[in-house]
Amino acid sequence: MESQFLLAKAKDEEIATKGECGGAVSALFKYLLDQDLVDGVLTLTRGEDIYDGIPILVEDSKDIISTCGSLHCAPTMFGDLISKYLTDMRLAVSVKPCDAMAINELIKRHQINEDNLYKIGLNCGGAVMPISAQKMIEMFYDVDPSEVVKEEIDKGKFIIELEDGTHKSVEIDELEEKGFGRRINCQRCELKIPRNADLACGNWGAEPGWTFIEVVTEKGAKLLNDAKKGGYIEVKTPSQKAITIRGKIENAMIKLAQKYQEKYLEENYPDIENWDEYWNRCIKCYACRDACSLCFCKECDLEKEFYNDEDAIVPDPLTFQGVRMSHVCFSCVNCGQCEDVCPMEIPLAHIFHRMQKKYRDKTGFIAGVSEELPPLYSPEKE
Amino acid sequence: MSSEEPKILGFCCNWCCYGGADTAGTARMQYPPNVRVLRVMCSGRINPAMVLKAFKEGADGVFVGGCHMGDCHYDAGNYKWNRRAKFIEDLLPEFGIPKERFRFEWISASEGEKFQKTMEEFTNTIKSLGPLHRSFPKVSKKAQIAN
DSSP: OOOEEEEEEESSHHHHHHSGGGGHHHHHHHHHHHTTSOSEEEEEEEOSSTTOEEEEEEOSGGGGGGGOSOOSSOOOOOHHHHHHHOTTSOEEEEEOHHHHHHHHHHHHTTSSOGGGEEEEEEOOSOOOOHHHHHHHHHHHSOOOGGGEEEEEEETTEEEEEETTSOEEEEEHHHHHHTTOSSOHHHHHOOOOSOTTSSEEEESTTOOTTOEEEEEOSHHHHHHHHHHHHTTSEEEEOOOHHHHHHHHHHHHHHHHHHHHHHHIIIIITOOOHHHHHHHHHHOOOOOHHHHHOSSOOOSSOGGGSGGGOOSSOSSOOTTTTHHHHHHHHGGGOOOOOHHHHHOTTOOOHHHHHHHHHHHHHHHHOOOTTTSSSOOGGGOOOOO | OOTTSOOEEEEEETTTHHHHHHHHHHTTOOOOTTEEEEEESOGGGOOHHHHHHHHHTTOSEEEEEEOOTTOOTTSSHHHHHHHHHHHHHHHGGGGTOOGGGEEEEEOOTTOHHHHHHHHHHHHHHHHHHOSOOOOOHHHHHHHHHHO
């Protein structure tokens, strides 16, 4: 269907004030739970502090209020949570673009049933690692990280709010030059508006107190329409200017991402000697595989005796990461989980993302966005 | 064979390339003895992991021969292999193995001469590249022991 732009906000006063940008997303979740259209809502909530975004399954619409507000220090993934633990539930899930990409790849592989799922997309400029957020707040803002009550990314700045209501901001460019700011894989990410979900919601181009929504699928359009009829949300049409502004922000973000791709995957890409040093660190803990949003085999090839060396601790990269790459790298959604969880800090997402880019250039297959499976799965004679 | 001679592993599909090698053999066509032929039922049965494992075990080059397009005994196996082979060409350099060390070709059972020529060419390529010295320490140590 042709995409359609809307501004929306929650009718419920409490959700509208506690939620981000008028709480339209929370209101949609409340509607879905109240009408029994879903059994649960999978989303993020604040854990110990603002640096602790954790996944939560909400089954009672009264609890939705606890999930209101945005969190940027949350490098989580929902795809494998659904395919591993929640396949028997009808779900609504708040997805950032990489979540939506991982879910799409799993749907294509029959690990998730698309009919059971409402994907409410959230625009995403990138997530920040909790540790690096706390360090940079100490260093650049001269503030004790525990005193920060809210964080926000707006107009290229990382903004923090203190208990007394004062705001402090630093340009993200400046932070990233010094090695802080968004995660490296997020800096390289080109999908900022999740057009692979049912709805894509965000603050770009929105008026204060409203959420800008791009309606992507029929399912999303119906949900919005019904929630409006049910009195959960208020909807209006955005001005042409707002649409233009949103487009400009998106383009600027994509251009920046391409610049970072060039920087991290070409110019500053580790050479073979560096990689040998990285591979030598591997302790074969399988964390990269376990955290991968795409790996779903019950019996993993990597554990087969065929590839194992009796006396070696460090696995040969060819038959460890090489084999893993030959299974999933063409579908890599660049979520960065492998790199995040690696205890030996091997920059895995770099090599996986680079390979998916090579594959994309040759075949046109974009992981998480293309509707078909990668051509490597094709039975066609071509 | 001296240790200077390159080791090449050749996967040949049962219906075409292996037949081609047979034809070359029965017609007494000379080709370098560096290639160790491993018969598989179809080139579509070969996955990237097998090629990676061959390099890990010390092969200096890996060759894969399948049927010509349209001739696959199992209809589309060689088309699937073709897609995989192109992917392998992209993957190997990431681990420091030049893609010239990996070659795939379509050879029918009657093309003994093509098999002979391909083996000569490929062996010369590998000889000019020299033995594969992977910088990954564990392997170089193993290679030392083997020599």
